[in-house]
Every structure is written in C-alpha cells, then in structure tokens.
Amino acid sequence: MPPSTEERPQMSIEDFEDLANAAPEHVRLEFVGGRLRTKDPLSVEDFEELERRAPETVRLEYINGKLEVKAMPDGKHPSLFMWLLRQCLLQRPDLNLVPESGVKAEAYREGRARTDGSLAPVDHYKGDGEWSNPDGTLMTVEITSRDRDTNQRDRIDKPIGYAEADIPVYLLIDRDDNTITVFSEPKDGRYLQAPSYPWGATIELPDPVNITLDTEKLKDYAD
Incomplete structure (x- = not known):
C-alpha cells in the first residue's frame, strides 16, 4: 500500500x-x-x-x-478505540480490552509489541509487569497511524509476531483504506485467515472472541 x-x-x-x-x-x-x-x-x-x-x-x-x-495517538485514533471498546464491553462483559498493552510477541517471546488494545478475561493481566506473556490473550488490536512505518509494522511484522505467539485473533483497523482486517487461525507463524472488510460492514469475529462488530459508525471517522 x-x-x-x-x-x-x-x-x-x-x-x-x-x-x-x-x-x-x-x-x-x-x-x-x-x-x-x-x-x-x-x-x-x-x-x-x-x-x-x-x-x-x-x-x-x-x-x-x-x-x-x-507513533503517539493522533486525530481520530482515540475515537476508533472507544468505538471498539464499547462493542466489546456490551457483548463480552467477561472480557477487558486493555489499551496500550505490552505483549511478548514473536517466536520464543523474543519480541516486545505495544498493542493499541489487548482483549483478555477480566483481571487476566493483573500483577503483570510492562510486558505480558501472550498466553490467555484472545485478540490484539492495532489502529494504523499517520507515520511512515505503519505499513511494515502493522500490516507485515505484527501479523507475523502475533501469529508466532499463537494469539488467536489480530484485528487491524486500517485508516488508509477504511478497512478492517481480521487475522485468525495462527499456525506455524502465520495466520491462515485474513479477510478484509470495508467500514460499514457487519463483521463476525471468530472464536474465541465471538463478537459481532457493526462498523457503520466508522464511516464518521473516514478521512
């Protein structure tokens, strides 16, 4: 892109x-x-x-x-996160979408990724330090930023790092082309599924997340 x-x-x-x-x-x-x-x-x-x-x-x-x-959050970034947070809380009150979560990613936990959000059972990260083990994390979230490295980082490197850590779902909210990509089924360091949807579509996030996203509101945040 x-x-x-x-x-x-x-x-x-x-x-x-x-x-x-x-x-x-x-x-x-x-x-x-x-x-x-x-x-x-x-x-x-x-x-x-x-x-x-x-x-x-x-x-x-x-x-x-x-x-x-x-990159530091800019512009509509916080609004996009809050949109997702509200949907997660309404449908899965047993889970927390934790902002700015540090995750040990990649093979052998050698990477250190700071997600825009990590979805896990309530209090799952309680007592963790700056970087949590990925075990028990159901989904990581990234919202693309207006910086020069977002393509390599969010669309290429992080799908590999999260898949290698066996995180079940990686949700990429892409502000450049107004799409959401749902990476799932990690195997051998890759996600086997990665369908993309335009903002406005209804998206079923797969097991173990099991949340239905109504993305019509995202059209309000399109540039």
Whole structure:
C-alpha cells in the first residue's frame, strides 16, 4: 500500500535527544532520516532497559529484532478505540480490552509489541509487569497511524509476531483504506485467515472472541 501523504516521522529530534541522553551507556543510538536506529545489535534485555528509561513522550517496541518507535495517538485514533471498546464491553462483559498493552510477541517471546488494545478475561493481566506473556490473550488490536512505518509494522511484522505467539485473533483497523482486517487461525507463524472488510460492514469475529462488530459508525471517522 502506498504511504499516506500525511504520514509523520518516527519522532522529533528533541525526543531523540532526550532518549539518547537517558539510554544505558552501552546502547548507542542514532537518528537518520527521521528514523531511530541502534549502532549495534540490541538484545531484548537491552531493549527493556532502554524502554524503562525512555521519556513519556516516546513509546518503544522491539519488532523483528529491531528497535521501533510506536507513533503517539493522533486525530481520530482515540475515537476508533472507544468505538471498539464499547462493542466489546456490551457483548463480552467477561472480557477487558486493555489499551496500550505490552505483549511478548514473536517466536520464543523474543519480541516486545505495544498493542493499541489487548482483549483478555477480566483481571487476566493483573500483577503483570510492562510486558505480558501472550498466553490467555484472545485478540490484539492495532489502529494504523499517520507515520511512515505503519505499513511494515502493522500490516507485515505484527501479523507475523502475533501469529508466532499463537494469539488467536489480530484485528487491524486500517485508516488508509477504511478497512478492517481480521487475522485468525495462527499456525506455524502465520495466520491462515485474513479477510478484509470495508467500514460499514457487519463483521463476525471468530472464536474465541465471538463478537459481532457493526462498523457503520466508522464511516464518521473516514478521512
């Protein structure tokens, strides 16, 4: 999918400088072409230490062995999340849709993904630290943002990472083409099913989620 003309760089130079100043001494960062990079290979342990020290304005992920910056919510992003939250609460009061949830993704739990939402039984994440094991998570949710890396991150890398972690359903609310893609049936690191629906369709989320989404309201949020 071609990039949006409204997309933003990963982060500002000011945020990069704050992050670089807070980074552990052996983690060397650089900022090239509006993108955050590490000068040396980064381990999961180094990533978690860097993430703990990051300023509040910077949200970090560790995707496919690389340091990534997750865009801050913008514009209609919160409205889209609240639309989904209301439908989940009405139909499945036994579940919580937890915003900004950190999940150990990918094979062997080596990735660190910060979801826009994670659906799980009430109190499932109680007592967890910053990054929860995916066991018991029924669905992860991502809402695309206007940043240059959303295509690779949300449409390519995260479906693989969530499938490798055996998360049953990955819901992608795509603001670029006004669609919802429902990834399901993870097997061997891939989702076997990934149908896409236009905003306005009625969507049946598969087991174990079992929620029917009336997406007519989403037309109000189309750009």
